[in-house]
Amino acid sequence: RPRMVVTLPPGVGAAAFATAAARSGADLLEIRSDLTPTNASVLEASRELPLIVSERGAVLPGAWREAATLVDTPLDGRLMAGEVGAKRLVSFHADRPMSPCEARKQWERIEPGILVKHIEPLGSPSEAERLFDTREVLRERFGAEAVTVLPMGELALPFRAVLAQGNALDYVALDARWSAAPGQRVLRDALREWSVPLGGQRRDRLGILGNRIGASRSPSIHPPPFDRIDLPADAPLEELLFALRPFYAGFAVTNPFKKRAARAATSVSEAVNTLVRSPGGWQSENTDVAGALSALQAFGHRQLTVLGDGGVAPALRSAAREGYTLDFQRAEAVGEVLGAALWTWPANVKPPLKLRFATGAEVGIIAYGAQAHTIAQAIRARGGIPVFLGSRWFVAQARGQRRAWEEATGGAPPA
Numbered sequence: 001r002p003r004m005v006v007t008l009p010p011g012v013g014a015a016a017f018a019t020a021a022a023r024s025g026a027d028l029l030e031i032r033s034d035l036t037p038t039n040a041s042v043l044e045a046s047r048e049l050p051l052i053v054s055e056r057g058a059v060l061p062g063a064w065r066e067a068a069t070l071v072d073t074p075l076d077g078r079l080m081a082g083e084v085g086a087k088r089l090v091s092f093h094a095d096r097p098m099s100p101c102e103a104r105k106q107w108e109r110i111e112p113g114i115l116v117k118h119i120e121p122l123g124s125p126s127e128a129e130r131l132f133d134t135r136e137v138l139r140e141r142f143g144a145e146a147v148t149v150l151p152m153g154e155l156a157l158p159f160r161a162v163l164a165q166g167n168a169l170d171y172v173a174l175d176a177r178w179s180a181a182p183g184q185r186v187l188r189d190a191l192r193e194w195s196v197p198l199g200g201q202r203r204d205r206l207g208i209l210g211n212r213i214g215a216s217r218s219p220s221i222h223p224p225p226f227d228r229i230d231l232p233a234d235a236p237l238e239e240l241l242f243a244l245r246p247f248y249a250g251f252a253v254t255n256p257f258k259k260r261a262a263r264a265a266t267s268v269s270e271a272v273n274t275l276v277r278s279p280g281g282w283q284s285e286n287t288d289v290a291g292a293l294s295a296l297q298a299f300g301h302r303q304l305t306v307l308g309d310g311g312v313a314p315a316l317r318s319a320a321r322e323g324y325t326l327d328f329q330r331a332e333a334v335g336e337v338l339g340a341a342l343w344t345w346p347a348n349v350k351p352p353l354k355l356r357f358a359t360g361a362e363v364g365i366i367a368y369g370a371q372a373h374t375i376a377q378a379i380r381a382r383g384g385i386p387v388f389l390g391s392r393w394f395v396a397q398a399r400g401q402r403r404a405w406e407e408a409t410g411g412a413p414p415a
Contacts, residue, residue, distance in 0.1 A: 001170075001193075001194045002148075002164050002165075002167045002168055002169055002170040003027040003028055003168065003169050003170070004025065004026050004027045004028070004170050004172055004187060004190060004191065005026070005027065005028045005029075005030050005052060005169050005170065005171045005172065006021045006024075006026045006028075006029060006030065006171075006172060006173065006174045006187060007029075007030040007031075007032060007035070007171065007173075007180035008029060008030065008031045008032070008035065008036055008045075009035065009178045009180075010035045010036065014029075014031060014036070014040065014041075014042055014044070014045035015044040015045045015048060017029070017045070017174075018044075018045040018046075018048035018049040019048045019049075020174065021048075021049055021174055021187075022048050022049045024174060024187055024188065025187060025188075025191045026049060026172075026174070026187060027049075027050070028049065028050050028051070028052050028069065028070070028169070029045060029048075029049045029050070029051050029052070030051075030052040030053075030054055030072070030171070030180070031045070031051060031052070031053050031054070031064065032053075032054045032056045032180075033053075033054065033055050033056050033057060033058040033059070033060055033064075034056035034057045034058060035056075035180075038058050038059070038060070038061045038064070039061070041063070042063070042064050042067050042068075043063070043067050045067075046067040046068070046069075050069035050070075051064075051067055051068045051069055051070070052068065052069065052070040052071075052072050052089065053065060053067070053068040053070075053071055053072065054072035054073075054091070055071075055072065055073045055074060056074075060073075068087070069087070070087060070088070070089045070115065071087055071088060071089065072089040072090070072091055072117070073088075073089075073090060073091070074090070074091055074092070074093070075090055075091065075092040075106065075107070075110070088114040088115065089114065089115040089116070089117060090110060090114055090115070090116050090117070091116075091117040091118075091119065092106055092107070092116075092117070092118050092119065093119045093120075094106075094118075094119065094120035094121070095121075096120070096121060096123075097120055097121055097122070097123030097124075097127065097130070098120050098130075098134070099130060100130060100133040100134045100136075100137045103118060103120075103134045103137060103138070104134075104137045104138070104141075106118075107138060107141065107142075110142075112141060112142050112143065112146075114142070114146065115142075115146050115147075115148070115168055115169070116138060116142050116146060116147055116148070117148045117149075117150065117169065118134060118135075118138060118147070118148070118149045118150070119149075119150045119151075119152060119181075120150075120151060120152070121151065121152055121153050122151040122152065122153040122155055122156040122159060122183070123153075124239070125155055125159075125236070125239050125240045125242075125243035125244070126239055126242060126243050128151065128159050128243050129243075129246070131149055131151055131159060131163060132149075132163070134149055135147055135149040135163065135166065135167075144166075145168055146168055147167070147168060148167040148168045148169045148170075148171075149163055149167065150163070150167075150171060150181075150183075151163070151183060152181050152182055152183050153182055153183055154182055154183070154231065154232050154235070155183075155231065155235060155236075155240060156182065156183025157183045157184070157185060157227065157228075157229050157230065158207060158227055158229050158240075158244055158247070158248070159183075160183050160184070160185065161185060161190075161193075161205075161207075161225070161227045162205065162247045164185075164190065164193075170185075170190055171184060172184050172185050172186065172187045172189075172190045173185070173186050173187065174186075174187055175187070175188075176214040185227070185228070186214075186228070189219050189227065189228050192219060192220070192224045192226070193224045193225040193226075194224075195224060196223070196224055203223060203224070203225060204248075204249030204250075204405075204409050205225045205226075205227070205247055205248045205249060206222060206223075206225070206226045206227070206248065206249060206250050206251065206252075206405060207226060207227035207228070207229045207248060207251050207252070208226070208227070208228055208229060208251065208252040208253070208254060209229050209231060209237070209251050209252070209253050209254070209257055209261070210229075210230065210231070210253070210254035210255055210256075210257060211230065211231055211232065211233045211235075211255060211256055211257075212230065212255075212346075212348060213228060213229075213230050213254060214228075214230065215369045215370055215371060216228060216254065217368070217369070217394065218252050218398065221398055222252075222398070222401070222402060229251075231257075233256050235257075237257055237260045237261065237264055238260075238263075238264040241261075241264050241265075241275070241282060245277055245281070245282070248277065249276070249277050249405060249408070249409055250274070250275055250276045250277060250401075250404070250405045250408065251274070251275040252273060252274060252398075252401055253272060253273050253274065253275060254273065254311075255310070255311055255346055256310075256311065257311075258271035258272060258273055258286075258288075258311035258312070259271045259311060261273075261275060261284065262284060264282065265281065265282040265283065265284035266281075267284040269284065269286050269314060270313075270314040271286060271288075271311050271312075271313070271314045271315070272284040272285060272286045273285075273286055273287060273288045273311075273315075273397060273401070274286065274287050274400070274401045274404050274405075276404050276405060276408040277408070278408075283408070285400065285401075285404050286314065286315055286318075287396075287397040287398075287399075287400030287401050287404065288312055288314075288315035288393075288397050289315045289318045289319055290396045290397055290399070290400050291315065291366075291392075291393035291394065291395075291396040291397030291400075292312065292315040292316045292318070292319035292393065293319040293322060293396070294392045294393060294395075294396035295342075295364065295366055295389040295390075295392050295393040295396075296316075296319055296320075296322075296324055298389055298392050299340070299342070299362075299364045299387060299389055301339075301340035301362070301364075302323065302324055302325060303324075303325045303327075303339065303340070304324065304325070304326050304327070304339075304340050304341060304342050304364075305326075305327045305329055305337050305338075305339065305340070305341040305342070306326050306327065306328045306329065306341070306342045306344060307329055307331075307334060307337070307341055307342065307343045307344060307345060307351075307355075307363075308328075308329075308330070308331070308343070308344035308345045309328045309329070309330050310344065310345075312344050312366065313328060313344070316328075316342070316344075326342075331345070331349075331351070331352050332352070334351075334352045334354070334355050335352075335354050335355070335356070336354075336355075336356045336357075336358070337355070337356070337357050337358065337361065337363075337384075338358045338361070339358065339361060340361060340362045340363070340364070341357065341361065341362075341363045341364070341384070342363070342364045342366065342389075343363055343364065343365050343366070343367075343375055343379065344366055345375075346367065346371065347367060347370075347371035347372075347374040347375050351378055351382075355382055356382050356383055357379065357382050357383040357384030358383070359383055360385065361383070361384050361385065362384070362385050362387050363379045363384040363385065363386055363387065364387045364389045365379070365386055365387065365388055365389060365390055366389055366390050366393050367390045368388070368390030368391050368393075368394055369390075372388055372390050376388070
């Protein structure tokens with residue numbers, strides 16, 4: 001697998017961060033001269049984790065170079081005595097997407113025998129396959145074990161994940177609080193890909209598409225490689241799905257893309273949460289129906305006010321055919337709610353100011369984890385009694401997703 005590299009954030013102690021990174025499974029710690037003052041000591045950090053010291057603007061001090069396992073200098077940077085062979089890493093940061101031919105010309109004057117890192121903006125997802133061609137061009141010159149190609153940008157994460165399978169280095173974020181570049185995966189997600197021995201076989205790649213999905217449990221329950229693909233809410237989903245089809249066998253889809261995924265897959269359903277690659281494009285399913293039915297059965301109320309009419313509403317409407325009466329209320333129409341209710345708004349959506357619940361009214365929550373607890377606080381503040389249903393919904397829909405993916409790829413469905 002590639003060596004996992006995490007970058008020291010600005011204003012953070014190098015030694016303590018190196019200790020945390022090492023315990024989390026990182027292989028290397030990058031310290032950049034544009035993020036860390038060059039008068040800072042890195043010797044103690046180097047005892048915790050091997051260092052890459054990267055010249056980004058400010059010149060690297062001699063003490064950093066001596067402590068480093070790898071010295072990363074720009075393509076046009078200065079080479080100092082002793083920094084050849086295994087210790088030298090050369091980086092090129094393009095300011096625009098490049099063709100493989102243009103990339104090859106940039107590296108013509110660099111001799112083999114070093115590690116090389118080529119970075120450029122992703123650009124249009126439909127043109128992302130050029131990055132794989134660029135890597136092959138660079139491998140021909142520098143060797144298959146010496147090359148790292150990294151795209152950057154809000155849509156870059158899935159392409160970085162696929163490229164990581166053949167890169168020398170994988171630059172990732174230690175956790176979701178800070179990343180050194182747009183498009184980086186979180187270390188725990190990247191390591192999970194390599195956590196299961198596959199006997200030389202690679203599983204079909206899967207992922208979850210959503211916005212603000214740092215707390216999603218999907219990557220931890222589905223077999224790796226499974227990527228957490230956090231996208232801007234206005235991401236060009238149809239173009240992205242077309243570009244990722246050669247690399248991914250399927251996707252889980254969550255807020256706010258369920259209805260757009262249905263349109264992209266030309267589904268007869270209003271919203272879908274599961275995509276499966278097919279010869280002609282993408283097949284779709286909405287296993288949220290099973291999740292909704294499981295949650296309703298656990299809740300025990302036959303008549304409910306549903307707060308929200310978004311991506312999960314079609315699943316609830318389908319599940320309601322099993323004998324439930326649901327009254328869907330959009331935010332602008334909600335006032336005092338009498339009787340049991342089901343809260344479907346995400347935790348980041350502010351509920352209406354006038355929303356109140358009758359004393360003792362139970363309010364089901366279909367979110368889980370920290371989001372569910374945030375919602376529960378809002379329910380209590382408005383007089384309701386929160387009931388946590390998210391885990392039941394999640395497990396039921398996830399079983400359906402796994403079955404759909406495994407049947408499509410010839411694997412046995414889960415027990």
